[in-house]
Amino acid sequence: MLNLIRGLSRRQKGYVLLILDLLLIPVGLLFTYAVQGIGGSPLRALEAASAVLPYLLLIGASVSIWLGLPSIRLNAYEGRAITLTAILSLVLAAGSAGLSGLVPLPLVPGTHVVFGIIYFLLVVSSRVVLYQIVTALYRRAQPRRRVLIYGAGTTGTQLAQALRAHESIDPVAFVDDNRSLQGLFLAGLPVFSPARITEIVREKAVDRVLLAMPSLSHPRQAQIARQLQELGIEVQALPSFAQLIGEEPLLDKLTPVAPQRLLGRASCDLDLGDACDQYAGRTVMISGAGGTIGAELCRQVLSCRPHRLVLYELSEHALYTVHQELELLTEGTGVDLVPVLGSVADDRQVRKVVADHGVQVVLHAAAYKHVPLVEANPLPGLSNNVLGTQVLARAAADAGVERFILISSDKAVRPANMMGASKRLAELVVQDLAARKPGTIFAMVRFGNVLGSSGSVVPLFQDQISRGGPVTVTHPEVKRYFMTIREAVNLVLKAGAEAKGGEVFVLDMGEPVPIIRLARQVIESAGYTVRDADNPDGDIEIVITGLRPGEKLQEELSLSDERIVTRHPKIFWVREAGLSEIEVASMLRALNEALEANDVAAARAVVGRWVEGFAQVEAARQSL
Incomplete structure (x- = not known):
């Protein structure tokens, strides 16, 4: 499956997304008729509306291509793309209302509003599901680096959330000295005591430990890192926000001491x-x-x-x-x-x-x-x-x-x-x-x-x-x-x-x-x-x-x-x-x-x- 996805060109992937959006138009109508209880059976209602369906598909294809929706990558489908999807849904709802005279069904104006909302939700949901599927396929095909996060504070939990979307890094757990956090689940990961690091590393096949305690003094971080390295574990320290924006040096605080002092x-x-x-x-x-x-x-x-x-x-x-x-x-x-x-x-x-x-x-x-x-x-x-x-x-x-x-x-x-x-x-x-x-x-x-x-x-x-x-x-x-x-x-x-x-x-x-x-x-x-x-x-x-x-x-x-x-x-x-x-x-x-x-x-x-x-x-x- 992954080879098939990789073999598609950018244009071919756009065609796939366009076809998916068009297929969701009849699905949206079907859901709308089912929700509204129109025509007794939703399938019969959809069959009755088949006269207007080709026009809706034509409108949908034209507007979608004009808005550029098929060319938007799955990993870039965010605020702007969602707004364009809302515009497409609004146009389709208006088109459905304009063509309703051709349908031998008693359609009230609210039906077209419901159709627009349902279509919008279907398109957004389909993009999210597709993204998760493709990401899972890529992750399964690539070697994953399993990491243990040392520090379950704000920095550690934010790091865990950020790493969940990473293609090759898989956070597996926290360790923290704070006993009140041990035994809890934070950001979907369990929190353990540092005393269990050797056991956790073995059981969860940890490749690297990330020190997410930028407020801890450099010597203390160095001591923890040295103890972990003695266990044969690769260790990296996360810089603080103050270091990242340049208010503190990224290296240690050690500066030359004036001999006169x-x-x-x-x-x-x-x-x-x-x-x-x-x-x-x-x-x-x-x-x-x-x-x-x-x-x-x-x-x-x-x-x-x-x-x-x-x-x-x-x-x-x-x-x-x-x-x-x-x-x-x-x-x-x-x-x-x-x-x-x-x-x-x-x-x-x-x-x-x-x-x-x-x-x-x-x-x-x-x-x-x-x-x-x-x-x-x-x-x-x-x-x-x-x-x-x-x-x-x-x-x-x-x-x-x-x-x-x-x-x-x-x-x-x-x-x-x-x-x-x-x-x-x-x-x-x-x-x-x-x-x-x-x-x-x-x-x-x-x-x-x-x-x-x-x-x-x-x-x-x-x-x-x-x-x-x-x-x-x-x-x-x-x-x-x-x-x-x-x-x-x-x-x-x-x-x-x-x-x-x-x-x-x-x-x-x-x-x-x-x-x-x-x-x-x-x-x-x-x-x-x-x-x-x-x-x-x-x-x-x-x-x-x-x-x-x-x-x-x-x-x-x-x-x-x-x-x-x-x-x-x-x-x-x-x-x-x-x-x-x-x-x-x-x-x-x-x-x-x-x-x-x-x-x-x-x-x-x-x-x-x-x-x-x-x-x-x-x-x-x-x-x-």
């Missing part, structure tokens, strides 16, 4: 001032230029108008990204931008780049910095962070570079992990060269966590929130020092300009911030509430996962409590004992041997011997 203190002055004199007109090389700190160093150094900026980066993607951005910033400034793809541990390439471009200032930000990754991969971490620093620093000294500034970390102070230990060894290498190579000013700048940097806690929390939580914190008492990226880089450049040689600079980062408080702030800044014992109906839960290997409850900024003030109130330098030239040489030789032998235990032994406090950490680790 999370510091809990005033930010420092970001004007470089006379510190720019040490970078203006010079050739500045920035290692790790594609990283978070490296890229910001590039931006702020560019504000000092250097002669040339050498971007040294190991990652091709990161180098491409930062180079594309900086090209726009340097357009028309005359600053020469030089992208270089390579490793700081490649001695020959580093020396060539420094010599060929006449580098005068080196800002060394290249490092593997993610604690868990370096803890799991200690040899690459030591190679890049320690030997890479040695290669670049020696090349700078041999080429007569004016300044070499190492970007260090608070994790280098009595480190509990390999990342911090590698940064401490890098500091010892730079301290040694500062004592032996007076032609180059070597200095280090040490600071804590940077808000918003790649892999830091704020982006991690935001990602967890976007997935509906929970937000994970390793320990309820863990604290960290924080600065914004702009603050940290600004102070690094100021400290680098102040350096006279051999200083270990530390930045005043204010009071350490409890990570659990930061997690709460990020959740609330995103527009959600924390779910805990005091607020069980909140959006996002904070879960304590336990300290990771090599993680401390609180970091330190210096090995000694003695801090010497500088011209800038946020920058201090500290006196810290280094290693002798022989000790550094011995350390580097042993580290190289461990790396060449791919011996993790030997590398950890080197770190335990030369890094203050690490031997105790190593002993504790081995006792576990």
